[in-house]
Amino acid sequence: MRYVKIVRPGGPEVLALDEMARPDPAPGEVLIRVAAAGINRPDVFQRGGSYPPPPGASDVPGLEVAGEVVALGRGVDAYAVGDHVCALVASGGYADYCVAPVEQTLPVPSGWSDIEAGGVPETFFTVWTNVFQRGGLQPGERFLVHGGTSGIGVTAIQLAHALGAEVYATAGSPEKAKACEELGAVRGIDYRREDFVEVVKQATGGKGVDVILDMVGGDYVARNLEAAAMNGRIVQIAWLQGSRVEADFTKLMVKRLTWTGSTLRARSVAEKGAIAQELRTRVWPLLEAGTIRPVVHATFPLTEVVEAHRLMESSAHTGKILLVP
Known part of the structure; x- marks a missing residue:
């Protein structure tokens, strides 16, 4: 699969496209074919060398994704292959595929596209x-x-x-x-x-x-x-x-x-899962009713990740900036 790597700490120009083997989901994880990955300020800090991923997490940037479930880790029964989900992840979102703990995964809200849902989890x-x-x-x-x-x-x-x-x-x-x-x-x-x-x-x-x-x-x-x-x-x-x-x-x-x-990235899967359950109960009905709507400022293919980060740093946007593999 393709993914974005940080060649060295620095400005947007240090981001480059590369290839690696597609990951397999571990027990309790799902593998998502990424339709959209949100770009967030912590990604900018990670690129600059000041916000490393937690121990054991991938070095690939990207904290949120949405797309189709293509494989299930052992013990996962909350979703089936073919379901469309969005997920908060500790890293790995800037790629064609991304694994996510099932506890941090939520269904794409009814009436929303995968691309719109790609900007939901982190915020x-x-x-x-x-x-x-x-x-x-x-x-x-x-x-x-x-x-x-x-x-x-x-x-x-x-x-x-x-x-x-x-x-x-x-x-x-x-x-x-x-x-x-x-x-x-x-x-x-x-x-x-x-x-x-x-x-x-x-x-x-x-x-x-x-x-x-x-x-x-x-x-x-x-x-x-x-x-x-x-x-x-x-x-x-x-x-x-x-x-x-x-x-x-x-x-x-x-x-x-x-x-x-507070910070969010380093929290345990259980803590993030508890937040996800509250969101599903209290917030998902608002998303599905259209009370809250997606605001996507711009989308970029993985090949234009440098331009996407430049836009993020310019603060000229309103809403989300998304990578769309």
């Missing part, structure tokens, strides 16, 4: 565990997500809105701010021209927001403390502007805030 697993499990977002609460037109942002806006939250989102242009509102945000905030702290305080009568999902870090840390409401929760999932920060953390105490964070 939905991430948003569910961070916004709803760790952040505890409830119906009627106010929610702010940074990077509203990223894959994570698009998912967070739609899911929080569908489950009854009042959503605010930052984005890098007036057009992107408007796109956030079309997805369900009551206010898209152009962070290049507006101060999200002031916008949020004005929109909420000075109360602030109950939950913040942040992947920026840097000076956003202090500003998140300002934007958070009493008893608010701030969930950190990345540090695009750096993890070494200086801030006045008095507000953490005065407002009785919770500041937490």
Whole structure:
């Protein structure tokens, strides 16, 4: 099969197409003929040498796939050959075939294509565990997500809105701010021209927001403390502007805030499987009803993976960027 290898740590140009033997599924795994593989920021970090796969995982990048089941490992009875599934994987998605633990595999939502489903697992697993499990977002609460037109942002806006939250989102242009509102945000905030702290305080009568999902870090840390409401929760999932920060953390105490964070890739199969079951129960009906819709910005063949990564790094996209073998 064909796969994408990282020749050496570096920019998009270090990605190259190569060939290897098709993998066989181990007990408890399924083998998927990949119709689409999502590109995510962690792939960029892995390419640069700062986010290696967990011990024992493949060096092939790619954290999510969708496609047809073509082989079953011993003990797998949840699916049959020919079923169409999407899966969260620790690595290996940038290829013609990919193995996935059955616990981390979900059926392609009814009415969705395999290509649309290829952009589902990484963002939905991430948003569910961070916004709803760790952040505890409830119906009627106010929610702010940074990077509203990223894959994570698009998912967070739609899911929080569908489950009854009042959503605010930052984005890098007036057009992107408007796109956030079309997805369900009551206010898209152009962070290049507006101060999200002031916008949020004005929109909420000075109360602030109950939950913040942040992947920026840097000076956003202090500003998140300002934007958070009493008893608010701030969930950190990345540090695009750096993890070494200086801030006045008095507000953490005065407002009785919770500041937490998590990573997903290194968690056990059992932990990811538990997230998958909650998604199937709570979220899959929303996908199948059309309440939440796929937002695919662009697709690229494996041969154009370099261009796909350049687009990801440009942040010019809204929604998902997919490789389509």
